[in-house]
Structure formats: C-alpha cells, structure tokens
Amino acid sequence: MTSNRMYLNAFDMNCAGHQSPGLWTHKDDQSSTYKDISYWTHLAQVLEKGRFDAIFLADVLGTYDVYQNSRDAAVKQGVQVPVNDPAFVVPIMAQVTKHLGFGLTVSTSFEHPYVFARRMSTLDHLTKGRIGWNIVTSYLNSAALNIGLDQQISHDERYEIADEYLDVTYKLWEQSWEDDAVVLDKEKGLFTDPSKVHDINHEGKYFKVPGAHLCEPSPQRTPVIFQAGASTRGRKFAAKHAELVFISVPTKEAGKVLVNKIREAVRAEGRDPSEVKILSLVTPIIGETAEDARAKYEDYQNHASYEGALALFGGWSGIDFSEYKANQPIEYVKNDAIQSIVETFTNIDSTKNWTVDDIAKFVGVGGMGQVAVGTAQSVADQLEGWKEETGVDGFNVAYAVTPGTFEEFVEHVIPILQDRGLVRREYEEGTFRKNLFGYDHLPAHHYGKKFSKLTVTK
C-alpha cells in the first residue's frame, strides 16, 4: 500500500439511532434489527468485501438525559437506547470474516482491569488477533449513578484512573506470560512452563493486582488502542497510548486544527507524529446524480428527529436546548458554552444565523461529523480532499440508514478509491495491527511495551 493509503473504519453501535437520530423511521433503515445475528453477519461481509480496516463499535452505559432534564426524548426516538453490549457481536462477525478488524469501545469506569484484560485476550484469541480497544472514560452521568456512584467522577480524575488501568492491563498482556510459556509437550506432560508465567505485583492508587494474567499470550497481546479524547487531557492520554485516534469535526478548518494539536501531543510524548492514525467521522450520502444525492440528504433530514438530535447533542455538550427557542438565532443566548457552539456552527456555514432548529437538523444526519453528499465520484473526491487538506489518515464511516449506507459506499465509492490506490484490492494476511502498521505487537518504543522488558519475579 502506498503511504497515501486511506484508512477506513465503519462506525456502528449495538443499538438503533447511532449518529442519525430518527432515521430508524426511514423505510430503508434496519438499525432496529441490531438484536439479530444476521444484521451483524451481513454487515461484516459487506465491509470485508469493501476492504474496510475495521468496524468500530461505539457504546454508552447510560441514557442521554440532559435535554428536558429527562431521558424521555432519547427513549421515544430510540437514540442510543435500548443499547446492547457491543462485545458479543464481535465473535459473530469474526466467524464470517477473515481480515476485518474490530474496534470495541469499553470504558475504564465499569469493570475491573483484571477481569477486562481476560475479556480482550479471549476476543484476540477467537478473532486470531483482530481486536482493538477504544478506550473511553464515560461521559454520561446517568451511567455513573447506576453503578452506585453519587455522581460522575471528575473528567481529569477519570483519566488518572484510566492511566493506571492501562498500566494494569499492559502488565497483564505484555509482561505476565512469556512468548514461549505454553509448551504443549504431550510427551513430557508439560502444558505451560511455570517459570515463564509471572505475577505482575501491581499495587497502585486505584488498583491492586498481585497475580498473573489468566490467558496465554494472544496474537496481538495488547489490542490495537483506539482513542477519541478531544479535550486537552484526553489528547495527552491519546498521545501516550493510542495507535488510532477518532475525531468528529464538521469542517475542514476544525479538522486541521485538531489534527495538528493531536500530532503535536504525540510528538511531545516522544513518538513519531505520523505513527498515530487519525480517522475523521463522515456520513456519505451517495446518489446517481448530484441532484439525486441532494434529494436523498433532504429526505434523510426530513426523517431525522428534532428532539432526538437535541437529546444526543445534549449528552455530548451538556447543554439542554429545550430551554431556548427553536426558531430564533442562538446568538441571542448569553451563555459561554453556547457561544462556543455558535462559533462551531458559524464555521460550518457563516451565511446562516443558526437556530436550535438548524442545529437539530444538522446533527440529525451524521451527528457532529462531516456529511459527504454527491455522486460516488464526488464523495470520493470529497474524502480525498478532506484527507489532503486536514491531514487525517482516513475516515470513520457512519450510516444514515443501515446497512444501506455501507452497501452503497462499498458498491460505488470503494472501487473508485481502489482505482486511485487509496484502498487495497486485497487484504494482507495477519493480525489487525499488522494490517494497519506492519507489526503484530506494540512497537518497542510504545509506552505499553516497556512493561514487557521489566525484570519480573514470579
């Protein structure tokens, strides 16, 4: 593959209404069949046909209840609720594919790293090394309350906990079992050489894990690390750990600024800024003609839900837009948080005096990411242009309707990207990390790999 390669993830979630709230009402949308094995096997096969690098599965463990100070809007519109555990659809998709990677979102706030590390090793074994971990620290207050906390832990402390959580998992994955610990010598009757299985003796501020990992080394050991932190603290965390960073920006200008900040943070951690791959959210809307595509976008917008979009946006921004008038420009609101939102949307289209209604309409199809509307040729052009102008390495492709958006993208846009040498025609053999970077394990200079070199005592 040329260095010009365009990395592609599909972006989905084990629920309906992921990034396009209300679109479940569209006749072409099957997102409400998320509970069926067949939805996932079909999707995985479509994506592998399209030579996607991975499917990236989002997750939340709470409901969006900022808008109207209630979860009702989200519940009514099926906005990321009901939501099932994404981890179980990974083995289902692995069973019908050979190369597709899996980026699984799991929060560091809900389960113990000793237990979690076994889950990921199990998935890495079953998928033959195709698992990635999208690390989140969880932003929904409703989720924190339900695991018995009085309120969400502060943003920065969540990252402190996450940093130690990562240390524990690196020790379990990288340090505990040596490569040749499992011998399987039937003659000698030796399954595993106990001198090559090490206790990690972790004792930190938040976790105490004295023992050894429960799993033998999996093909990648540490899963490919995804991260999406956009805050300063989140970027620092990503710069230290992440191999793949996901951003969600509505304009090229915002994309460019954020890409530069991320690469700068990666450099500050002593890593090659280009070694972290940055993927930007896009929802492609493809028509046979430009007019056709435009009409399709309008049709989707007409199916988008006003209250669903504001429920979603409320969860992300913390702002309850039900307190403001729908059809008046939001500039009239005197509130610091809203001012930054005014700025964001003015950057999207400065000819418009954005109203709450406009914001809902914009968010309603494709969330806060880019929407690429046009013929297949034009969508390919837009992606290539976006990549060149912002410096991203590729895209997280979200659906407006599923699996239709993915099917259309694979059928019409992928062949063009392949003709341009941006997307492979055939997968190479090997693990997910090998497919992305050419090596199976974390590289020697990665923070997490350092744990494998420590002198360990059993």
Place this chain on the structure above:
Amino acid sequence: MTSNRMYLNAFDMNCAGHQSPGLWTHKDDQSSTYKDISYWTHLAQVLEKGRFDAIFLADVLGTYDVYQNSRDAAVKQGVQVPVNDPAFVVPIMAQVTKHLGFGLTVSTSFEHPYVFARRMSTLDHLTKGRIGWNIVTSYLNSAALNIGLDQQISHDERYEIADEYLDVTYKLWEQSWEDDAVVLDKEKGLFTDPSKVHDINHEGKYFKVPGAHLCEPSPQRTPVIFQAGASTRGRKFAAKHAELVFISVPTKEAGKVLVNKIREAVRAEGRDPSEVKILSLVTPIIGETAEDARAKYEDYQNHASYEGALALFGGWSGIDFSEYKANQPIEYVKNDAIQSIVETFTNIDSTKNWTVDDIAKFVGVGGMGQVAVGTAQSVADQLEGWKEETGVDGFNVAYAVTPGTFEEFVEHVIPILQDRGLVRREYEEGTFRKNLFGYDHLPAHHYGKKFSKLTVTK
C-alpha cells in the same frame, strides 16, 4: 416428552483440562484448541445433533494454588489455566445452532449487576432466548486477591451479596421495561413508549442502582437460572432461585442424599420440589465391548496427571495433599477435613484403603463425578439406573477427551436413550426455558417474577 425425560447438558470450559486433568496429553484430545472458533462450532453442532438441552460452561477467575501452596502444578498440567472468558463462545455456538441452550457461569463477585444484566440481555437477544446463567460466588482465593480484596469474602456473606445481586438483576430484567414498551411505529415516530420504561430505584446494603435497564425485553427476560451450591447456604440460595441444579457426586448413595436435601430445601421455599431439575456430573467412557471400555478407562487414567488431579482437588477441598504420603492409606491422617474425604472415598469403594495416589487417580478422570464405563448399551443402562435410584432428572456430561467423548456419546448412546423415550428425537421450537419447562418466562410464583408485579413509578 414423557415425564421420564432425561435432561442432558454437556459440560465444558473455555480452557483445557476441565474435569480430567492431564488428559490433554492423550492423542485424541483437542481441548488445547479451546482458543479456536472451530472447536466451538463443531462441538455445538455435535451436541445439537444429539438433542442436548444445553452446553454448560464452567469458569474460574483465579488459579488452583492450594496444592504445594503454589499454582505451579496447575500451570504445568494446564489444569483450568490458561482460562479464557466463556461468554464469547456463546454467540459463536448460537450462530451454528437453532435449539441448543447455553448455561454460562458468571460470578456475582466480579462485576456490577447493572453492567452484567446488560450482558445477559444481549446474549438472550442474540441467541433468541437460549441463555442460562450459572450463578457462582467464586471459591478461589486467588481470584479475590486479583480484584483488590485482601482476602476472599466469607462464604455466607458471598451468598448475602449474591441474594441482593439477584434482586438488582430481577428488577432490571423483569420490572424495568414493560412487554409492549418498544413500539417501533415509523409513522408516529415512536421507537419506545417512555411511560413503559421504569427506573428500578434499587438501594440496598451492597448495591445502589437508581435507573432503568439499558436493554429492551429479551425473549426470556431472566435467563434460565443454574446453580451448584452444595453447602447448606448454597442449597438455600438454589432453592430460592434455581431452575436447574448441578451436582457432582461419586456414588448413588451420596447422590440420593443430596437430591433429597435439595428437593426438601425447594419445598421449604414454597416451590414444587420437582420443578427444579437436578443434573448430575457423569463422564461416559464408551467401548465396543466391556473390555474395550475398561481398557479405554485405564488408558485415560494413565494419561491423567497426579499433580494435576491434586491441584484441582486442592482448589475444591482446600486441602493440600502434598503434605501427605502418596502411597499410604489416608486414614492415617488425623485431620477433620480429611476424615470426611476418607468417608467419601470409602463410600465409592469400601474394599480399598484409599491412598492419595488412589484419590488422584479417581479424580484424574471425571473429577468428583460418576464415571460410566461400558458399552453404549451399558452406559445407557447406568444412566437410567442412576436416574431412577437417585432421583436426578438428568446429567451434565463431561469429557475425558474432547470432542471425542461427546461425539461417541451422541453417536452411540443417544440413539439408545431416544429408543427408550428418554431423549427427544426432535427439538420443539422456542426458548431454552420453554424447551426445559414449557414456558418462556419465570413462572408467576418464582421469587424473581414477583418483582415484575410491583407498582413501579418512573
């Protein structure tokens, strides 16, 4: 099916060396391929062909480190270590079967019930209602240490916690979402009726869960409840919650006593004693002739591991047999715990002065359960006799070598059991619970179902 039906589970674990330590060295054993999708798809297909009710997946989250005060023997012999998470092989097996149930072991000690409840609902959705939950409170001290506890919580308090844990999950599964909450009305734009989604407002001694369940109602709501508690407190817990109880006894006499105790405990909880199905552990060893079968058993015993068996037995009993001589009758040991073990083994064969070596040999093939050695006809006779004389409802069939033991059982023994009207020739349609008991949900008189009737306020 006649009331004479023989319930059958297969018993396996996401590791090698489940109940027959050391047998991984046998040329016919493939248990070390537990990491491969193909091991599980093949096994599931064999079991469904044999009209098994379910596959029951055991689990531990620690290592067996009582013997020699070290985990080394278990590690060397691959005795339930390395051990992967069993939950992820369920969707894999569900994908290639239509009727087989899945009994998944998950401890109440390692994850929060709010998060766990979503996992089980997700699996119940994906399997179309074929999930069961084997509730354990975890007996290995090594597991407790690794989630940061200074020592294992006491046996009885673990059951107190488990009781409240169950309350939380019943509320999430049975009470939170009404049957018709999810509307999916594309015209009206109503995904879910928010007035039919209820907060559970749980506030107990160990858990605080104010919110609603994250998942829409799954086919069974509460998974089929398995339990294996043999202690008095464990039996009380099982009598209150369990629909299926698993026992592991080496003699009919011990089986009969335990079955009566369990049925008595069920009656004491106000339930019909026969409504709980009791399955007993058996390892079938099938030959073309009786001599052939006997030779096979001896061959297996020769592959069993002395230290592996004592590692396993040490974890179960808490006794470190490395402190005692291998070839002297254990009667010489003056220790209360050992005396009860002497009694157990004397009951198995009173003509023998049991030594540590004999115990290791016995445990080495089939753990502490029954071993049924003989022709297919004889094994069928033994199972039928065991069922009649002890009052069990069926068996948990473990392997000596896998998948060979299961393949032989399905090929040779199942047709005989079918001819006798003990095992179905065809599955009925429907959920796992329906297949077992004729209904999809917990019955109205079950403790867990009572939560669905409470007046709830949103």
